[in-house]
Amino acid sequence: MSVGDGAYAGPFDSGEPDWLDEEAGPVVRPYTITGGRVDPAGFDLIAHVVATPGNPAAPPGDPARGQTPEERAILTVAANPCAVVEVAAIVDLPLGVVRVLLADLHEKDLIERYDPPAAPDGPNEQLLQAVIHGLRSI
Amino acid sequence: MAYGRSDRAVPQALKILIAGGFGVGKTTLVSSVSEISPLRTEEVLTSASAGTDDLGGVEAKTTTTVAMDFGRITIAPHLVLYLFGTPGQDRFMFLWDELASGSLGAVVMADTRRLADSFNVIDYFERRGTPFMIAVNCFDGVRSHTATQVRTALDLEQHVPVVLCDARERESVKEVLISLLEYILRGAAAAK
Numbered sequence: 001m002s003v004g005d006g007a008y009a010g011p012f013d014s015g016e017p018d019w020l021d022e023e024a025g026p027v028v029r030p031y032t033i034t035g036g037r038v039d040p041a042g043f044d045l046i047a048h049v050v051a052t053p054g055n056p057a058a059p060p061g062d063p064a065r066g067q068t069p070e071e072r073a074i075l076t077v078a079a080n081p082c083a084v085v086e087v088a089a090i091v092d093l094p095l096g097v098v099r100v101l102l103a104d105l106h107e108k109d110l111i112e113r114y115d116p117p118a119a120p121d122g123p124n125e126q127l128l129q130a131v132i133h134g135l136r137s138i
Numbered sequence: 139m140a141y142g143r144s145d146r147a148v149p150q151a152l153k154i155l156i157a158g159g160f161g162v163g164k165t166t167l168v169s170s171v172s173e174i175s176p177l178r179t180e181e182v183l184t185s186a187s188a189g190t191d192d193l194g195g196v197e198a199k200t201t202t203t204v205a206m207d208f209g210r211i212t213i214a215p216h217l218v219l220y221l222f223g224t225p226g227q228d229r230f231m232f233l234w235d236e237l238a239s240g241s242l243g244a245v246v247m248a249d250t251r252r253l254a255d256s257f258n259v260i261d262y263f264e265r266r267g268t269p270f271m272i273a274v275n276c277f278d279g280v281r282s283h284t285a286t287q288v289r290t291a292l293d294l295e296q297h298v299p300v301v302l303c304d305a306r307e308r309e310s311v312k313e314v315l316i317s318l319l320e321y322i323l324r325g326a327a328a329a330k
Contacts, residue, residue: 044240046151046220081148083220085208089177096181114148116240123152123242127217128323131152131242134213135316 033070033093034100043084043099048114049106050081070101071110078111149218154315155237157224157263158247159255163275164223165207167247167305171312172209172221180205181233204233234262243269243322245314247305250274250283253291260292269322271299273314297321 043049067075073091082090088098105111156164168176181204207223222237238244244263248256256272263270274288283291285300294300299317303310 045222045236046153046240048148048151050148083151083210083218085179085206085220086177086210088179089208094180116151123322123326125323125326127150127152128242128319128326130217131213131219132316132319132323134217135211135219135312135319138211138213138312 033068034097043102043113044115045085045095046083046116048081048083049078049087049102049111050114051075051078052110052112068101070097071105074098074101074105075110081114147216149212149216151218151220153220153222153237153241154318155222155224155234155241155244155268156247157234157244157259157270159249159252159259162247162249162252162255163277163305164247167245167273167275167303167311167314168207168209168221168223170306170308170310171211171315173212174210176207176209176223178205178207206233206237238263238266238268241268243271243318245273245318246270248272248274248288248292249277250288253288256292260294269318269325271301271314271318271321273301273303273305275305276302 070091070093074087077087077090084098084102085095087102088095091098093101102111102113106113156167158164165176204225206225209221211219211221213219222241224234224237246256246259246263260270260272272288272292272294274283274285276282285302289298289300292300299321301314301317303314305311
């Protein structure tokens with residue numbers, strides 16, 4: 001996966017086409033993929049998503065499911081539980097774009113969403129102890 | 139079995155921020171303890187507000203891409219810690235609100251040659267009430283300053299931990315994270 005080269009080349013970024021360079025700019029403007037919409041659902045960076053059982057990514061070229069290549073890429077990554085920020089990094093799309101697509105997929109019941117628990121009183125001591133203990137033993 | 143319960147168990151996720159000036163070693167620190175090579179995610183920023191549904195016609199507005207590096211440590215089968223290297227430049231500090239929200243705390247990395255780079259970051263966490271500590275990255279193992287000198291130079295309160303570390307060394311980074319967590323734990327106990 002190319003990282004940080006600035007040229008946006010889509011979710012299956014397996015190699016740079018030789019006719020495409022930095023000066024060409026993005027092939028598709030990122031928010032074209034979302035139809036111009038921005039972050040409607042506020043997926044937390046470390047919220048986890050997982051594809052709904054029985055709803056794996058449709059095979060490419062299966063128009064019946066109406067999934068875009070980007071949505072298929074996300075569903076493939078989310079076959080097992082995955083943090084939102086990892087999904088974005090793996091499919092190589094901007095975080096905001098991935099959040100919009102996740103909201104779409106969630107609305108269509110294709111993914112389940114697990115938000116990190118809100119802790120209004122701060123983290124509990126038992127949890128902190130568990131993390132410290134875990135860090136010492138890794 | 140593709141959809142067995144154990145495969146689909148969703149871990150509890152926690153996050154710690156790794157902050158500091160440009161080139162201070164944030165990504166190095168994350169790499170040293172992360173079980174995955176640090177991943178990078180990007181966010182495209184425009185001057186359009188988040189409440190706007192339609193960005194048509196805003197092509198003339200400035201767009202900026204900001205990158206965040208992050209790593210992951212599986213603490214226990216159902217407990218995962220994410221480390222986020224936060225974009226150092228001041229102009230991206232507004233992004234930190236989201237990063238800081240729900241985080242356990244922050245490690246502010248400092249380079250004694252450029253301590254002033256840490257001021258804004260420290261100020262941010264102090265104002266926000268996010269627990270933080272200072273990790274002085276000793277490049278090349280050179281410990282040219284003591285923790286006390288750094289504490290004085292940064293005008294830190296006595297309770298804020300200051301440790302010297304080598305961001306390239308896994309054990310050293312683990313000690314940094316444990317220091318932060320013990321500090322947060324002391325704070326949680328004191329708040330009772």
